[in-house]
Amino acid sequence: MANRNNEAVLQNIDWVLVLMYLLMVFMGWMNIYAAVYNEEYKSILDSSQDYGKQLIWIITAFFIAFVILVIDGEFFPNFAWPMYGIFLLVLIVVIFAGLEVKGSKSWIGVGSFRVQPAEFAKFATNLALAKYLSNINIKIEKLSTKLIAAALFAVPALVIIAQKETGSALVYASFILVMYREGLSGGILVAGVGLALLFVLALLVDELVLTLILTAIAALSFVFIRLKGRNLLIVGGILVAAVTFIYSVDYAFNNVLEAHQKKRINVLLRKEIDPKGAGYNVNQSLIAIGSGGLIGKGYLNGTQTKYNYVPEQSTDFIFCTVGEEWGFAGSIIVIGLFVAMLLRIVYLAERQRSTFSRIYGYGLASIIFFHLAINIGMTIGLAPVVGIPLPFFSYGGSSLWSFTILLFIFVRLDAYRFQILR
């Protein structure tokens, strides 16, 4: 039985997705080598350097992937809740007992081996959300369902915020996309975009002016569309909500956010120019990518990344190496590869007979998408500097392992699709 099962798994694995994964991991490794390239340690296998270490992470990641593929397909839905519980517990423990690295208390480790549980909580949360929403009795229209689903990813996010890893916590917002796919009103996306827009405007424009403008728009729609009854109430309600939001954004920005977070946002909005301080990373990152030109400076010829002008160039700013050494052409390939992977995951998710597998697939796509949007967005000055890695590319074991687990659980679920009738 077990033997036959394994054969079936191998036959049904989506090798296209696996190939994309391998390609990205390989490209990531090559770019890490270029980013931290050191004349004295030329060997890419040198384990004293980040590229040598990354190879160890890659090999172990392959091993993890293999283990996941041989685990019974039923394991993941069945153990979704226990895993969620365990990781939530670990996250909470880390707040008190974790190691502090660069101001965030989010690490656990033995000796020089360190991992960030927040990274792994992603797949556990994804499993739990898929488990909950795939329940036959679940109706997403019900408010209680929405609230419970939201709580499933909001709780780990809040715990991670308590670890001062705001960036990693933000990733959990991407599950809204999953809920949208499962029937949450499209209004949530519109509202989300609307709120984001208002947020930016609230920071850029004086509150009073913005309030007047919004009121004027409401008044105009009243005059021209001739709003009546219920619609009038809705517009009025939105207006009141929007104005409240504007003032609370302003309050939150000035009283809740920490100084460095405020600075990063101000720099992004070009309200502040600080090329030596908060804006340094983004400025140097833009210089590295912008100097790449159409076809780049050539492998290992990127001066900006190789000579450390870009901080964190092997982790969060790994895309700078791509942009500088491979130019616009390389950027197209990398972004193209990501989009192809996302679309492949959507395609595979849609062919699942199991709701659990589909939801899990969308969760995977949403997380990768969010990382992609924020990570590359920040390197090219379109998103605030939030320290989250570029999936499969960035240096670091936690990130690579966590994305490998996330992806290969889906590969495993997909390979198992014929044996499930739910």
Added chain:
Amino acid sequence: MNLFSDRKYVISAIFIGLALIFLLRLFYIQVIDDSYKLAADDNALRHKIEYPERGVIYDRYGKKGDKILVYNEAAYDLMVIPKRVKTIDTADLCQVLEITVEQFRERLIKLKKQKFSSFRPEIFEGEISLETYARLQEKLYKFPGFFVQARTLRKYPRGIAPHALGYVGEVDENIIAANPYYRMGDNMGLSGIEKSYEVPLRGQRGVKIVMVDVYNREKGSFENGKYDTASVLGQTLISSIDADLQEYGEQLMKNKVGSIVAIEPSSGEILTMVSSPTYDPNLLVGRLKKQNYPKMVRDTLKPLYNRATMAKYPPGSTFKLLNALIGLEEGVITPSTTFGCGRGFHFGGLTVGCHPHASPVDLKFSITTSCNAYYCNVFKNVIQKYPKAAIGFNVWRNHVMSFGLGTKYPTDLPQESKGNVPTVSYYDKYHGSGRWNAITVISLAIGQGEMGVTPLQMANFCSVIANRGWYFPPHIIKQIEGGRIDTTYLKKRLTKIKREYFDLVVEGMRNVVTNGTGRIAQLDSLTICGKTGTAQNPHGKDHSIFIAFAPMDNPKIAISVYVENAGFGATWAAPIASLMIEKYLRREVKRPEMEKRILEANLLPKKEDWVAKK
């Protein structure tokens, strides 16, 4: 079950939409906007300038003679990159540099304040001594951010000819604006040979582009040195100056104000150019210049002023030689024409006095005895030969100019005065058109009045006579190693006066030395020809002038000597000229008494005189 499956399109559209936004943005910053490329170069590329050594200047005997006028000496600057200075044993470093800890802090704070350059190397202590350098070298590893940079400074082994050689200094903003070759901190020749031969001397600066990391550490050459340029060494110059003669001239002129210029008549090469008081050119090098330059500028005797090319003096009686030549050429006199001299020239109410001597006077005797009346007559006759004074004057003036007076030669010396030969329009303006005549301007006959001649022009004038009618423009560099000197100096310039007339004047000059006013200059069998002069000076005692050349038939040296406020030409200028000729032609001076008298003479204006005149 799969109710909302159409939403996969919305989600896919969001994914693709994001990718498109990213690619648009990337296309803009990577392909369209060039500013990031410049910023990247600015970050990671350093243009390291390699300064070639400045050319060495030898005296006229070149490398064989091995008499170097100026060469280069290594100097060391202690540099600092303020941003890279870490906590160090300040006291230790201060002890080596012999500065106080407070001074150290002050300097560092000052350098750190220059906001954008805190990663750029700055001079912390310039020109540290070799001993300091040696002691520092051992300890430097303890002081991160500090390093020593070698450069070169000019060194003058004999400390002579500062006015001819000139000095080197840092370029200012005006020079940079006018000449894009130079950059802030560059040195260039600011006067003398250093200035006029700046281009061959400086060589060609090399630029090496190196890559540096964010800590300003060098990481190797950019694109394998594809854009690097090699530096080219400055060219060696062979000056026409005779170092020994120059040095001797400077000794003779010690404690005197004035000038000596000697020229080799056959080539126009300047053998000696002394402007006194002089100074040791080593005093204007590097950090010494800062202390000494202002002092020299304030000095009332103006040691920086190059009298040899800048000072305009009336030529005095030496000018009679020229008037004799013009008189002969214009046919108003013959060698046997005589004029009477009763203690001077009398015309109407006007008298130009003369010293007592036999009368009447012919050409040769007029030179020997320097008779004023004779030349007033000659000059008057030249002008009056023509229907109008203005026409006659212009004929006379053209002859004067053909000797290189009243004009700037195309010399290779900067800062040269063109002297002054008055013009018709000047007199027309002064007296009114047609309201002046030969008598009005009669003082020109004896080299007084408005005439202004520099010692260099005077030496060249003597050289023209020695050559019997031609000259090469005087110049001070005879050879550029690996190059060629300007052909202007190789073009003969002619006067319009016949050679035979020169022979007559030369004979007169020979008589001046054998039994005339310049007998003091006589040197056994050497056929020195000369002419004394005494220039009236409205500001004080007369200037003592002597011009001479020797030997008579194959002139090797033509010389002019000016000693300010020293009285008769025969008293000081003539013996100095004679000693110089002896030194040059015999390489040894065997008239110790005369030499001693000159060397010991102090003819400087007394301090009281200067104060009184102010």
